[in-house]
Amino acid sequence: MTVGSQVKQCLASLKSIEANLNSLALKTEEKEASQIFHETCLKTRKVIQQMEARVGEIEFEEPQYKGF
Template sequence: MTVASQVKQCLSSLKGIEASLGAFALKSEDEEARKVFHETCLQTRRVIADIENRVGEMEREEPQYKGF
């Protein structure tokens, strides 16, 4: 497995985690827990954006990784 495919797999996992955190934030009845889930979801979105940028850089530098 190439580094590019591992990074993309990690990105996919992070998107799933973000979705779960968002769902927990919506379903939680405890206000403090809801706030923590929401904040963590936002942090995860920032990490996802950073990794998406890196994937774009990898694809521009190494075209053979595009589409993996």
């Protein structure tokens, strides 16, 4: 597995984690827990944005990784 595909796989995992955190934030009845899930979801979103930027850099530097 190439570095490019590993980064993209990591990005997909982060997006799944974000979705799960968001779901937990909405479903949890305890206010404090819901708030923690929401805050963690927002932090995960920032990491996702950084990873997406890195994927863009990888695809620019190595065009063969584009679209995988």
